[in-house]
Amino acid sequence: MNGAEILIDVLINEGVDTVFGYPGGSVIPIFDVLYRTDTIRFILTRHEQGATHAADGYARATGKVGVCIVTSGPGATNTITGIATAKMDSVPIIVISGQVAAGNIGTDAFQETDMVGLTRSICKHNYLVKNVEELPRILKEAFFIARTGRPGPVAVDIPVNVSNSILANYQYPKDVSLPGYKPVTNGNQKQIEKLARAINEAKRPLLYTGGGIISASASQELLALLDKTNIPIVVTLMGLGAIPADYPTFLGMPGMHGTMAANLALTECDLLIGIGVRFDDRITGKAEHFATQATVAHIDIDPAEISKVIKAHIPVVGDAKKILRELIDKVKPRPRDDWNSRTQSWKDQFPMTYNQANESSILPQYVIDRLNVLAPDNSIIVTDVGQHQMWAAHFYRHRRPRAFLSSGGLGTMGFGLPAALGAAIGCPGQTVITISGDGSIQMNIQELATCAINDISVKVIILNNSYLGMVRQWQELFWDRRYSHTCLKRVSTCPPVCPGPNANCPSDYIPDFVKIAKANHIPGLRATKPSEVDAVLKEGLNQPGPVVMEFIVKSIENVFPMIPPGKPISAIIPGRPA
Amino acid sequence: MIEKHTIIVTVTNRVGILARITGLLAQRGYNIESAIAAPTEDPDIYKIILVVMETDENIEQITKQLNKLIDTIKVIDISHRDNYIVREYIILKVGITPRTRAEVLDLIRVFEARLIDLATDHLIVELTGHVRKIDRFIELLKPFGIKEFVRSGEFAMTEYN
Numbered sequence: 001m002n003g004a005e006i007l008i009d010v011l012i013n014e015g016v017d018t019v020f021g022y023p024g025g026s027v028i029p030i031f032d033v034l035y036r037t038d039t040i041r042f043i044l045t046r047h048e049q050g051a052t053h054a055a056d057g058y059a060r061a062t063g064k065v066g067v068c069i070v071t072s073g074p075g076a077t078n079t080i081t082g083i084a085t086a087k088m089d090s091v092p093i094i095v096i097s098g099q100v101a102a103g104n105i106g107t108d109a110f111q112e113t114d115m116v117g118l119t120r121s122i123c124k125h126n127y128l129v130k131n132v133e134e135l136p137r138i139l140k141e142a143f144f145i146a147r148t149g150r151p152g153p154v155a156v157d158i159p160v161n162v163s164n165s166i167l168a169n170y171q172y173p174k175d176v177s178l179p180g181y182k183p184v185t186n187g188n189q190k191q192i193e194k195l196a197r198a199i200n201e202a203k204r205p206l207l208y209t210g211g212g213i214i215s216a217s218a219s220q221e222l223l224a225l226l227d228k229t230n231i232p233i234v235v236t237l238m239g240l241g242a243i244p245a246d247y248p249t250f251l252g253m254p255g256m257h258g259t260m261a262a263n264l265a266l267t268e269c270d271l272l273i274g275i276g277v278r279f280d281d282r283i284t285g286k287a288e289h290f291a292t293q294a295t296v297a298h299i300d301i302d303p304a305e306i307s308k309v310i311k312a313h314i315p316v317v318g319d320a321k322k323i324l325r326e327l328i329d330k331v332k333p334r335p336r337d338d339w340n341s342r343t344q345s346w347k348d349q350f351p352m353t354y355n356q357a358n359e360s361s362i363l364p365q366y367v368i369d370r371l372n373v374l375a376p377d378n379s380i381i382v383t384d385v386g387q388h389q390m391w392a393a394h395f396y397r398h399r400r401p402r403a404f405l406s407s408g409g410l411g412t413m414g415f416g417l418p419a420a421l422g423a424a425i426g427c428p429g430q431t432v433i434t435i436s437g438d439g440s441i442q443m444n445i446q447e448l449a450t451c452a453i454n455d456i457s458v459k460v461i462i463l464n465n466s467y468l469g470m471v472r473q474w475q476e477l478f479w480d481r482r483y484s485h486t487c488l489k490r491v492s493t494c495p496p497v498c499p500g501p502n503a504n505c506p507s508d509y510i511p512d513f514v515k516i517a518k519a520n521h522i523p524g525l526r527a528t529k530p531s532e533v534d535a536v537l538k539e540g541l542n543q544p545g546p547v548v549m550e551f552i553v554k555s556i557e558n559v560f561p562m563i564p565p566g567k568p569i570s571a572i573i574p575g576r577p578a
Numbered sequence: 579m580i581e582k583h584t585i586i587v588t589v590t591n592r593v594g595i596l597a598r599i600t601g602l603l604a605q606r607g608y609n610i611e612s613a614i615a616a617p618t619e620d621p622d623i624y625k626i627i628l629v630v631m632e633t634d635e636n637i638e639q640i641t642k643q644l645n646k647l648i649d650t651i652k653v654i655d656i657s658h659r660d661n662y663i664v665r666e667y668i669i670l671k672v673g674i675t676p677r678t679r680a681e682v683l684d685l686i687r688v689f690e691a692r693l694i695d696l697a698t699d700h701l702i703v704e705l706t707g708h709v710r711k712i713d714r715f716i717e718l719l720k721p722f723g724i725k726e727f728v729r730s731g732e733f734a735m736t737e738y739n
Contacts, residue, residue, distance in 0.1 A: 120598060121605045125648045128593065145648060180590055180651045304642035 001170045003132045004029040004163040007096065010139040012039050013172050016067050018058060018425050019043070020051040024071020025111060026098030029163035031069075043425060043454060046446035048075050050418035052082020053444070055093045057419030059086075060405045061380055062426040063217065065146050066093040072100055073111030076157070077118065081412055083153045084122040088409025089238060090215060092151035094142050095123075101161040102130060115157040124152030132165035136172055144176045149183030150302040151215055183301060187318035187326065195273070195297050195314050196330035202271035202295075204339045205231045208254065208283075211238030211408070212276010212300060212320050219243065219401045221324035222275070229334040232343040234262040236277055237389075238408040241398040251343055252352070255283040256563045257390045260350035263561070263569045265343050266291050275299045276320050279309040280409070289568030299323050350561075350574065352394045361554040362530050364388060364463045367537075368395040368435065371461065374537045379431040380405065380423050384416035384440030387469035390559045392435045414443025420458045421451055431459065431541065438464040438488055438509070448520040451546040459540055460548045462513055465555045466501075473558045476500075477573070478565075501555050509552075517548035528552045581657065582611070583637045584664065584732050587626040587644055588652040591617070595649050599626055602643055608632055612731025623651070627733050661737045667706045667730040669694070670716070673723035674701055682722055689715050700725060 001009065007030055011019065018041045023031045034042050045051040048070045055066030070079055076097040086093045100109040116128045125145050127138045135158070142154040199205055213222055219242045226233060226249060234254040235242055243250060252259030254266055266272070272294040277283070279298075284290040287309055298305070298312035299320055306315040316323055354365035368391050375381075381396055383389040383406040398404050405423060407415040420434035441462050451458050472486040483498055490498070491506050517524030523543055527536040533551065540549040560575045589595050596615045603610055611629040618625050630640065637655055644653045656662045674682050682701065686693055691705035705715055709732060716727065 116594060117597070120594075120601050130593070178590075178648060181648045302646070304639070304646050306642075308639060308642075 021069035048078035053418035054422035057422030058426040061423035092146040126155040185319040187323040206269035207233040210236040210277035216320040218321035261346035382420035670727035
């Protein structure tokens with residue numbers, strides 16, 4: 001078998017059913033094998049970034065390793081954003097890139113780029129395959145590394161001559177030998193006992209859970225712990241869906257755009273139990289003011305996350321599922337008490353609201369609220385990045401894990417559509433809905449063609465406010481309304497200084513998303529008034545295939561509450577000043 | 579408090595491992611004072627010895643991140659341990675005149691350094707020893723006019739078997 005055949009054999013061995021990608025000179029041998037393989041479905045995206053996000057979306061929705069194959073040079077560099085996105089959110093993907101022939105490496109050959117050097121700091125691990133003899137071992141290791149421990153992207157760079165070289169006695173290795181890589185999964189007994197004691201003694205305990213719960217498939221265990229202890233809980237963007245949003249002690253998402261209840265609970269708790277979280281600055285705000293009254297416990301599979309940002313008094317390194325199982329047995333049942341009443345009172349006092357009745361234009365929150373009612377229960381929501389992402393996080397009532405996919409760490413605009421495409425292929429039979437903004441959608445809009453051609457049924461919702469809304473919001477709140485280059489309607493005849501939407505604004509939005517949909521042979525629907533929202537959603541959701549639903553929403557709506565960047569939680573802005 | 583830390587990283591001998599380690603430190607904004615990468619008694623294992631000026635908290639983060647690299651087998655910060663033999667090697671070129679020559683040669687004898695080359699206007703000397711000894715040697719030769727020196731950076735081994 002040659003290297004290309006070995007690669008495809010390995011993919012089949014590893015249970016890969018779909019590969020996303022884009023061909024090119026240095027991967028023709030691999031694509032030649034794909035041409036005669038019927039076990040693997042290949043999806044030709046329209047851009048390598050799309051392929052990488054699609055593999056990522058597939059992995060997030062299914063829990064399996066996502067795979068994409070691209071060519072050397074520009075093909076490889078186009079995957080960079082996708083790899084960095086997967087790294088920040090701990091998503092297992094394998095990016096196979098072609099490389100110029102080994103003998104030409106280092107000569108600045110046509111479409112040569114140092115892929116291993118470029119991806120070193122943004123992937124979990126990477127390889128340059130020097131000869132076909134080491135290819136089976138490297139691929140075995142790549143899958144093992146991507147899916148074990150803290151999952152993450154692995155890049156494998158395969159020179160074209162390696163793909164063409166014959167390996168006489170090919171056998172896919174059964175085991176890996178990585179003396180430097182042995183993820184700890186069992187939590188330390190003494191630490192678990194210490195944590196259980198702390199929980200039993202705490203007056204104001206608070207659970208703070210994230211994407212680690214999803215990665216570890218630990219939702220059931222988390223719910224069991226909650227049912228036994230009634231501890232109030234905040235869930236990060238990456239962790240949404242780990243528990244149903246209507247769970248009684250759920251206080252919402254914490255952080256910069258978190259709920260008042262979640263943030264107040266962080267401020268007042270005396271025991272903070274972080275599980276599968278990394279105390280991101282968008283959660284903590286100014287670190288020295290974060291959870292100052294609390295003993296901090298931190299359960300994580302990655303030892304490097306312990307005390308990285310916030311000092312952990314009770315660290316437990318290991319697999320969240322295993323540790324939670326042990327913890328449940330060791331904690332005492334805890335009845336609902338004053339602390340529960342207090343956190344509930346914040347929830348009642350500061351609900352996430354909007355007032356569509358007083359608005360003639362559509363409020364973005366209203367669209368998501370209606371979507372929440374009209375979308376089937378088995379829906380997977382995929383977002384892009386910006387205001388719409390925060391509204392989708394808050395106003396959609398998340399029901400189950402792996403059903404809310406969002407670029408949390410890197411904040412990659414353009415993630416939504418290709419990731420949704422990947423999720424739709426990974427989860428046939430589920431409704432995949434991407435919620436995007438007019439800015440984000442344009443960053444990978446070429447993947448509409450991929451959806452249309454392959455009949456990938458992604459429901460695309462565009463909340464069009466004609467602004468890069470989140471940046472505009474910052475400009476409004478912290479930069480004295482100097483809307484520098486955040487208006488996507490702005491044309492050359494606009495005055496140099498613009499205070500915001502006014503009577504002289506251009507009437508047309510460029511491009512016309514409905515026409516773009518139609519150009520891709522996809523139905524395009526548009527709502528401009530609140531009364532049209534339901535009809536568009538219903539019609540769009542009932543379409544059998546992909547569809548674009550554009551909602552022209554109020555252009556200067558803000559995401560509240562908001563903690564100003566770098567400020568403590570106490571500086572939270574609850575809403576727009578009246 | 580910023581202090582000098584000597585970190586021994588035991589790694590699998592794979593292509594690019596030095597780049598991974600130095601890249602990791604650079605990426606997180608840490609400065610490397612010195613780095614040695616060298617083979618060990620086991621051909622599959624290399625040791626990389628880093629000297630980094632950082633606070634204890636940052637060193638903890640650095641060692642955790644180094645440990646996280648797939649090819650890293652072991653990371654030890656030996657700074658607060660006395661059961662390690664630490665050595666450094668230096669080659670140094672110093673100017674001499676007929677008047678100063680005897681005095682310089684005297685220093686070389688006292689330090690048990692080895693004379694490598696002796697010319698009319700300069701000499702070259704090598705010395706192995708603890709870092710403090712090397713520092714002191716440089717300090718004492720400075721007044722005579724050091725023309726050039728190159729230090730190996732620290733390397734170390736545990737006393738125990």
